[in-house]
Amino acid sequence: MVYIWNDPSEVPADFGPSVVTFGNFDGVHRGHQQVLSGLIRSARLNGTKAVAVTFDPHPALIHRPESAPEMIMGLQDKLVALGELGLDAILVMKYSLNLASLTPEEFVGQVLVDSLHASHVVIGHDARFGRGNSGDLDTMKQLGEKFDFDVQVISEFGSEGYPLHNDGGTDRRCSSTWVREALQDGDVATAAEVLGRPHRMRGEVVHGAARGRDLGFPTANLAHEASGFIPADGIYAGWLVDQAGTRWPAAISVGSNPTFDGVSRQVEAHVIDRPHEAVEDFDLYGQTVVVEFVARL
Structure with a gap:
C-alpha cells in the first residue's frame, strides 16, 4: 500500500x-x-x-x-x-x-x-x-x-535505461521533453520506448457523431477534458481499457474538428474485437476509460 x-x-x-x-x-x-x-x-x-x-x-x-x-x-x-x-x-x-x-x-x-x-x-x-x-x-x-x-x-539515463557516459555516442537522455516531441510527431513507438510503456490518455466517454457505431464498431469519444498528451493527428493501433479493467483492441483516430471557439482535437477509439452482443448494447458512454497508443498506422 x-x-x-x-x-x-x-x-x-x-x-x-x-x-x-x-x-x-x-x-x-x-x-x-x-x-x-x-x-x-x-x-x-x-x-x-x-x-x-x-x-x-x-x-x-x-x-x-x-x-x-x-x-x-x-x-x-x-x-x-x-x-x-x-x-x-x-x-x-x-x-x-x-x-x-x-x-x-x-x-x-x-x-x-x-x-x-x-x-x-x-x-x-x-x-x-x-x-x-x-x-x-x-x-x-x-x-x-x-x-x-x-x-x-x-546519473542521467538514456533511452536504454542505462547511465549516459558522454562518450560521443548517439544515445539521448530520457526526458519528458523527448516524449512530448515524439508524440507531437505521432511517433508513439519512440514515446513508448522512453516511457517504458504505451502512452495513455484517460477520460470520460461522451457522445459523438456515432459514425463508428453505424459501421458496427463501438466508439469511445473522449471528452475534451481528458488527461494526457494528444498525439499528432492520425490513425493509431492501440487498446481501450474500460472501467472494469477489460482491455479491447482498438483503432484510435485523432483529428481536429472546427468549433465555434476555434479548432478542437478529438480522440476516438473504435473497438474492433467486441463481444457478440449487438453494438448498441456495448455501451461505454459515461465510463472513464484509458486509451493506449501502440503504433501509428
Missing part, C-alpha cells in the same frame, strides 16, 4: 526515517523509473521509507502559463505509475507562488526534514530547487551537513 498525502501536514508525526527525492515526474519515464528504483533499493537496504515528492500543477503553469508544456499525463495516472514502482509514500505538493517563495533551506527543512524525516535525499546533478531555483547540488550537500542527512547524486 502506498500512502498519498496532499500536504505536509498530513504526514504522520512518527513517519520515517525516509529516503526522499522530488520532481515533477511528468510521464514517469524510464529515467524517472531508474531513479526511483534506486531510491527504493536504498530505502530497503537502510530499513527506511521510500518517498517521492511531486508538484501539482506543474510549476510552469504558475510561472509561465502562456508557454507551459502540455502534460504527458494527468495527476491520477502519475500517481498510479509512481505507486506501481513500489514507493511507500507520495507527497503531492500544491504548487503555488507561496511554495515557490520558500528558500532552498526552508523547503528542505520544512518538507524533507521536518515532515518526512529524511535520512537520505536523492538528487540529480543538475537539479534546482527553492526560490528562484537558487538551490543546486552544492546547496543540498551543505543542507545535508546542517540537517544530518546523506545526499545521493543520480
Whole structure:
C-alpha cells in the first residue's frame, strides 16, 4: 500500500526515517523509473521509507502559463505509475507562488526534514530547487551537513535505461521533453520506448457523431477534458481499457474538428474485437476509460 498525502501536514508525526527525492515526474519515464528504483533499493537496504515528492500543477503553469508544456499525463495516472514502482509514500505538493517563495533551506527543512524525516535525499546533478531555483547540488550537500542527512547524486539515463557516459555516442537522455516531441510527431513507438510503456490518455466517454457505431464498431469519444498528451493527428493501433479493467483492441483516430471557439482535437477509439452482443448494447458512454497508443498506422 502506498500512502498519498496532499500536504505536509498530513504526514504522520512518527513517519520515517525516509529516503526522499522530488520532481515533477511528468510521464514517469524510464529515467524517472531508474531513479526511483534506486531510491527504493536504498530505502530497503537502510530499513527506511521510500518517498517521492511531486508538484501539482506543474510549476510552469504558475510561472509561465502562456508557454507551459502540455502534460504527458494527468495527476491520477502519475500517481498510479509512481505507486506501481513500489514507493511507500507520495507527497503531492500544491504548487503555488507561496511554495515557490520558500528558500532552498526552508523547503528542505520544512518538507524533507521536518515532515518526512529524511535520512537520505536523492538528487540529480543538475537539479534546482527553492526560490528562484537558487538551490543546486552544492546547496543540498551543505543542507545535508546542517540537517544530518546523506545526499545521493543520480546519473542521467538514456533511452536504454542505462547511465549516459558522454562518450560521443548517439544515445539521448530520457526526458519528458523527448516524449512530448515524439508524440507531437505521432511517433508513439519512440514515446513508448522512453516511457517504458504505451502512452495513455484517460477520460470520460461522451457522445459523438456515432459514425463508428453505424459501421458496427463501438466508439469511445473522449471528452475534451481528458488527461494526457494528444498525439499528432492520425490513425493509431492501440487498446481501450474500460472501467472494469477489460482491455479491447482498438483503432484510435485523432483529428481536429472546427468549433465555434476555434479548432478542437478529438480522440476516438473504435473497438474492433467486441463481444457478440449487438453494438448498441456495448455501451461505454459515461465510463472513464484509458486509451493506449501502440503504433501509428
